Amino acid sequence: MFGLISAGISALSGAVSAIGSVCSAIGGAAISTGSIMIDAISRGLPMVEKICDVALTVGKGLGLFASEHNEMDMYELGMRTERAVEEGTTSEQFDSNQAYIDHLREKITLSHEDKVNLKNLSNDDKLKYACIGTAMTIATIKEKYEVDIPENFWVTATTLGMEPEKFKPMLDVFENAKLQPDINGFMKGELSSDLQRSIYDLIDERLSGVLGKEIVDKLIS
Numbered sequence: 001m002f003g004l005i006s007a008g009i010s011a012l013s014g015a016v017s018a019i020g021s022v023c024s025a026i027g028g029a030a031i032s033t034g035s036i037m038i039d040a041i042s043r044g045l046p047m048v049e050k051i052c053d054v055a056l057t058v059g060k061g062l063g064l065f066a067s068e069h070n071e072m073d074m075y076e077l078g079m080r081t082e083r084a085v086e087e088g089t090t091s092e093q094f095d096s097n098q099a100y101i102d103h104l105r106e107k108i109t110l111s112h113e114d115k116v117n118l119k120n121l122s123n124d125d126k127l128k129y130a131c132i133g134t135a136m137t138i139a140t141i142k143e144k145y146e147v148d149i150p151e152n153f154w155v156t157a158t159t160l161g162m163e164p165e166k167f168k169p170m171l172d173v174f175e176n177a178k179l180q181p182d183i184n185g186f187m188k189g190e191l192s193s194d195l196q197r198s199i200y201d202l203i204d205e206r207l208s209g210v211l212g213k214e215i216v217d218k219l220i221s
Helices: 009-026 029-042 045-061 071-086 097-107 112-119 123-144 153-159 164-176 183-188 193-211 213-220
Strands: none
Touching: 009 029, 009 071, 009 123, 029 045, 029 123, 029 153, 045 071, 045 123, 045 153, 045 164, 071 097, 071 112, 071 123, 097 123, 153 183, 164 193, 183 193, 183 213, 193 213
C-alpha cells in the first residue's frame, strides 16, 4: 500500500534524523515508537512499508483511522505531528496520545502550501511522514492495551510473515490472557520457564486459528 520502495538512500538518512528529532520532541511513548521505525529503516524499505501497513490496519481496528482511510491519511498525520512540534505542542501536554491525535486533527492547521505538498510529496517526504505518522499511531495503539507491547513485537511479527489484519486479533488474545506479547523473547527462549509455557499454551490453544499453521509453526519451531 505505501509506495516507499522508490525512495533513495538519501531519504533513509533524512528520515532517521527527522524521526529522531520529531519523536524526541513529542515525548512520551513516541520516543520509543520512533526507535521502532528507525530499526525498521535499518532493515530496508520493504520492512518500513509493512510496519506502516500494520499500524494503519490496527489503527483502523481501534478507531484511530476510518475504514476508508489510506496511506495519504498517515502522511497527513505525520505532517500534522511535525507542524505541532514546530508550534511547541507535545504529547506530554495531553492526558493521552489519543487526545494528542485528536488535537492534531482538529486544531493543527495545515497551510495551503502544506495541502498542495501533501498531494505531491517527494519520495523523501513520503518516507518521513509515513514513519512519523506510524510512530504516533503505534504509540497510541500501545496505550489502548492493558498489556505492554514490546518495541520489537512489530518487527518480529512482520518478519514472521504475519499479515497486517492478524496483528489486532493476536494482541487481543494476549490482552485477554493478561500476557505480554513478547514473541521475540519467547522464540529465543529468553523468558522465564512459566512465561515460556504460558505463551506456548496460548499459541497452541488460542492462536492457531488466528494466525494459521504456517505462522504458528514458525513461532514454536
